[in-house]
Amino acid sequence: MKARAEALPTQEMLINMGPQHPSTHGVLRVILRTDGEVVVNARPDVGYLHRALEKIGERVTYAQYMPFTDRLDYLAAMNCNAAWAWTVEKLAGIEVPERAEYIRVIVSELNRIASHLIAFGSFTADMGAFTPFLYAIRERERINDLFEDICGNRLTYNYVRIGGVSADLPDRFLEKTKEFLDYFEPKVPEYNNLISYNKIFVHRLANVAAVTPEDAVGYGLTGPNLRGSGVPFDLRKNEPYSVYPEFDFDVCVGTGERGTLGDCFDRYMVRINEMKESVRIVRQAIEQIPEGPVMAKVPRMFKPPVGEVYFRAENPRGETGIYLISDGTVNPYRLKIRAPSFVTMGIFEKITKGLMIADVVAVIGSFDIILPEIDR
Amino acid sequence: MMESLAISLVDALPVLSGVPLWTITLLVMVMVAAVVLTFALTYSGLATYVERKVAGDIQARVGPNRVGPVGILQFLADGIKLLLKEDIIPAKADRFLFVLAPYLVFIGSFAAFVVVPFGVGLIASDLNIGIYYLMAITSLVVVGVMLAGWSSNNKWALLGGMRAAAQIVSYEIPVGMALLPAVLIAGSLSLQDIVRSQGGLFGIFGWNLFHNPFTFLSFFLYYVAALAETNRTPFDIPEAESELVSGYHVEYSGIRFAFFFLAEYGDMFVVSALATACFLGGWHVPFLDAEALPALWGNLLSLGVFLGKTLSLVVLMMWIRWTLPRLRVDQLMRMAWKYLVPLTFVNLLGVSLWLLLFHGEGIPRMIASLFG
């Protein structure tokens, strides 16, 4: 039978999963060559959202660049802000007050929860279950309310500054955060009951696009994508920065519980479990946060010493790295951003060979890519 | 039946006695068809509204609530909007087939309303091949969908159309097989006969659902297969919004798109009506004998009961849609051929054996006969 099918001359279809598509998480173009339903080759074509952020960095000062880091990965804006601040502080050797570091960790972890909620919501929406997306958005709106109290914006926060944070926590912020955590903790098991272990959902994701640990490391995958393949590497544990050594939390690793190790389901469950761990971290941070100033003394026209530095932070999507070269003036000489989603796209072509078209959508969703980061 | 209606009409209005009978019959047919069509279209419009409200409630938000008292005129607003849209036919599309496809889908869905038993004596045409006619006419939808997919000259539409064809054709087998137990119990293909065979025994116990364990199972098998027939989630691969950008009706705009949309909701009603008629006792009013009631009351009460049962099944379909993700196309086919088809065959065998061994009596009747 198979030999007969192969003997029939059929044409390959060239389908353009264009920049405008409901499931490509942004303006991603995938050029699909398919043999019926089975994908022969899927090549991503990026660049539709290029805004020259790295070039802009050469034109503005260090403090002025902070709002641009918001727009790098807008779903994890606090994390990107903090990454930039840590990079410049590493270069210039600025000592950040401890209270500011605790605040940075609290907002980063809250933003991690928010980002994973969107990843979870949009992924299930791509799979056809439209309801969990609305529940995820509802939770995220509560996080946005907390952020609005702290800095005034709901998406592009511009809260972290080089040397600390821009303003201290407002009244009752820690209480409200605790209320939110108490509200949110029972929601994760609810999501698991609703959709995560639903047989149809599991069937869609199990054994699809399994990435072996060797491939994951070889292609430079980081974050939940790497941990989903069973590699227990988390920058917050392996190369700790800021006050992360003070906290007790587990690294969530994929276990191949419903299929092969490293398939879409593993990556998805890693994100769900990471939300639980982030809740733990924020609870501990609220207990341990000290009093004190929130901003170090940084000169108005800040001129770091000549040199270069590379700093990497554990962002919700992976390892965001910033490589900064300074020539002693108020503007950076060159800054290069290592965006985790961009590197993840490297494995896309290899992983999608032999999948069906519906699985391509599952793969894009499980890698949790975001286009502004890819195109910068 | 039309003839009898025509004759009673002439009797009622002697002024019409001069007109030949076939004209009056034709007029009666047209009037009945108009009534059924109006009902079907109004139902479809309201079903879109109810779907959006149900979706809103499940998703922690409010559905439409601005147009009309509780947003109930939303479907009219949508209908008018679609009517006023530009009619776009892609340049390289096969024009004749492109225009024909929505009509075929519409006919396939709404022509089935003719044999739906709405109440006592309330059926547009009590064909003696009721179920057979229904299965045949709903197959027209497949042709329409395939034509839509092909003639749009769009690869996404083509994929959607081919998937839809494979899906609907495969699921027709479990649908037919799952309906056969009801036919065997009633001994007739006519829907009114099937409903009548579930009479007596205080309403609920006469239902085919409780007749024997195999019919119980076949109700659920029928319902699942029918979900797939109507392209509803979790089987909505052909029109998977998030994957195929609307699948086979991606190139349609305005009122042509509305035809597809309305046909889907019409199909939902037909399928639920069939389930009600065959398994849930149809128009039998609980604790009363509907056919013995005085003329108008009997009709209206049985109509109300029938609509109540059918519409709750329709709402159940909507509830399922907003809960479950969708199946991939090969999983869908696997489910049809490896799960539903064998189960319905086994089911049919079971029902046949039961009817042979117990001379056609169901469990409730046997229990009732113990008590005399």
Added chain:
Amino acid sequence: MGLKDYLYDIWEAVATTAKGMRITARYGVDPRETITLQYPEERWEPSERFRGFLYNDIKTCTSCTMCVRVCPVDCISLESVRGADKKMVLASYDIDIGRCMYCGLCVEVCPPKSLKHTSGYEKASVDRGELILHFIHEDAGEIKARVAKQVAEAAAKAEAEKAKAESEKAEAEKAEDGEPDSRAAQKDAPPSAQPAAPADAAGNPEDGGAAEKKPGEEKE
């Protein structure tokens, strides 16, 4: 696949579906779960620190141009001229809220704290020109002309005073051995010239302040 796996598959499908449907049913029937705010009848109250549209209090603004320099997208533009009292006078102050990215850096650096965020966020318009907020409503050219005139007047007055002082000094030197009264008269003359000029120069910012229209709908 054995019979046991087959039946378990069916059972699992039904069980997980039922669990999911129970959750959605609870949301479906419980009216407290609806969280929609019916805008515009119900509105979300922005927090205290909300970064809405910008508002500059012209009376307190000192035209230091810190906001212009720190803005990452160059959306603030101002023109100022030096007045007769050596203080800067604002001729125009525009913020393009279409370009603004509401980052708050300008508000942070403003030394006299005249630039603030309001809680306004509703200004949809059909023309980009409407999105440029003007905080000074007189024409910049006119202000500049008026200030230039004042500066010229003050300079002329100063010249006249200086000339008068020099001539009086020369007279006093001529009558040096004479009357000490004229020296006392000289001492009085210069200070009286000063107060008039600042009053004139100070008049302008107040005019500008009086003519400023508080962007009423933005400041809630």
